[in-house]
Amino acid sequence: MVRARAIGLVAFGAATLGGAALGYLGERRVMAGQAQRVAEADPSLAAAPGWASRDVESHDRTLLHAELRAAPGRPAVLFSHGLGLSSRVWHDQMTVLGERFHSVAFDHRGHGQSARAARGDYTLDALADDVAAVLAETAPAGPAVLVGHSLGGMAVLACAARHPGLLGERVRGLVLTNTAASRLFSGAARSTLAAAVSTVQARVYEAVVARSSRARRRLESDDPEDRPSTDLSLLATRQFGLNPEAPPELVAFLERELRGTPPVVLGACAPALTTVDLQDVARELTVPTLVLAGSRDRLTPPRQAQRLAEMLPDSELVTIEGAGHTAMLEQPDAVTAAIDRFAARVTADAGGGDGTSARRASSR
Template sequence: MARASRPAHSRGHTAGIVGAVVGLAAAGTAVGVAVTRIAGRRVRAAELGPAADVAELTAARLREDDPLGAAARDADRTVLVAADDGVPLAVEEIGPPDAPLTVVFVHGYTLSMASWTFQRRTLAARLATGNGHRPDARLVFYDQRGHGASGRGAPERSTIDQLARDLAAVLEARVPRGPVVLVGHSMGGMTIMGLAALRPELFGAKVTAAALISTSSGQLAELDFGLPELLTRVRAAVFPVAAWTMRHRPAFAERTRRVAADVVSAATRALSFASPDVDPALVRYVDSMIAGTPVDVIAEFYPALAGLDETGSLEPLRRVPTLVLTGDKDSLIPMAHSELLLERLPQAEYVVVPDAGHMVLLEKPTVVTERIAELLRRAGATAPR
């Protein structure tokens, strides 16, 4: 017996949802709302090769494995820190607790602490030897709630204010004494701004320097992501449907992003990197981190980013050396957003990295690492060798 076909309106509804999710994948990668490769596809951070030059990655051989696995093995300590609502935050540390300076790295939307793999490896090697007696600094990395190995909270707590509270909890638990430098990429930079609003007294007292990489203080909902006007209108139309689908039908959305993997991977490459010859290993690496973020978590955090306004939170950052760094071809959070930060932080060092996109920390790791090392020197740490 021939199987009865579904009513036309049902097929149309399903096709509309599929189209919305795929559309979100293609257009929404720009702010990290990406539906990407199946979560089982993994690459090892350690197999990305040396951070001296991304070109060296061309010869790197990558296995489909856990991107956090190899990185975790070089940690001196792996601990869990409870946020103020009890959500466990995964933390990894390199260097002794009594080092004279602590550097805390805060990753971006849909990523994980593995996004800092190049900076982690190079700075750990440089700082570990210190003056021949003790390390110059301790490095602390953690996964934001709902990302990487950290736990998930209630959907209504998917806000920048809550992320700022999480960062405060990490500082209180893992850096109870001594100065700290905060380094944030994308949503991580927004988290630092949120902390400045939440705990302004920390800046200049405990927080002695900050780096804001590829980030913004607001107006993200107005971005066109470098897309033609027609695609921008399409993105605006499909976002609400796709976000609803990811929150209310996450299993369906997960299946859809597996079907759309190749399309989305192409979008990841185009919107995260600027180099025409970017190594495919880097694209797979970013894919693997995003794929490890549940689609409903992606949807829950999106309104917080779209409605962001941290412009009034920047004043405490004027008290400390601040680095503002961006790629000149960042189509996700364009350079103009960093320039706006500079208007509010006139004392900040401003670095524009040529031929770099939003994932500048992976695309041009040497430049980013050197600028962070210089910031540590400005913050009073012994110069890394």
């Protein structure tokens, strides 16, 4: 019986690997054409929107880059992006909501146009303090809503815990999209592996390739061209970062964003995805929270969003149909409208608007 079980396991494993290989070969043919389109990624997403820019000095003197659509006297909406991305992923939301709110999107330390951590600190506490620093510098007065995606959502939650004095009169509500309060990627085993790979990359750098100038450049560079696009990287981006039917130009844009973040930064931030537990913070949150889930999110599936919403004292759960892990890119109209309604409601006494859904004004 033991022998039969062993043979069965081997056969199952072989079939699984064979199926995966055939599947990949099929995907490779499709993705090969996409690899040629990276440079043709949708310019309305890839290009900086050209609004006001500002550098903000965080608690440890790390310089953070922020983009603003200034609207003095109006409630603020501050956007915090996820691991490996940048403020550019909020282009559609900034475009539309910037007409009704004082809108700010910033790059986390080591991401986008922000500097590397001045003291090498990439902990969630540091990211949370960055959120507070950007809010204080770019929207120093009046009510605000904090919006966070994936790791950026955890940073927003951590900010609420580390700076409780902000909640209430200043921060009227939180929007958490494609995120969780603990073990961010526990909903998918393969995503946990991805986080582990990022950590291993950093360890390999420290232990093996530190003497190789070429390897060092690839690991540390902010230029995505130092880490060329491959069929596999595009395939992984589409399968885990987006829904499987995402258009090629969106896959190309997101994959380029991820390649633009140095692996050493990804590795330094990765532990926050799998080890930090903010469930107690969520249970004690004193402001309304909107939880957005992607119906096709493989990294933080809808059941995780449901658990998060259930532990929050005052929450609203909205599932974005057809969206994967980056709902704000895949279904921008639905995400923008949901944020608009929520922000207008929680800031209504400060002139946040009438809560009607915003119409998309993006050039995309």
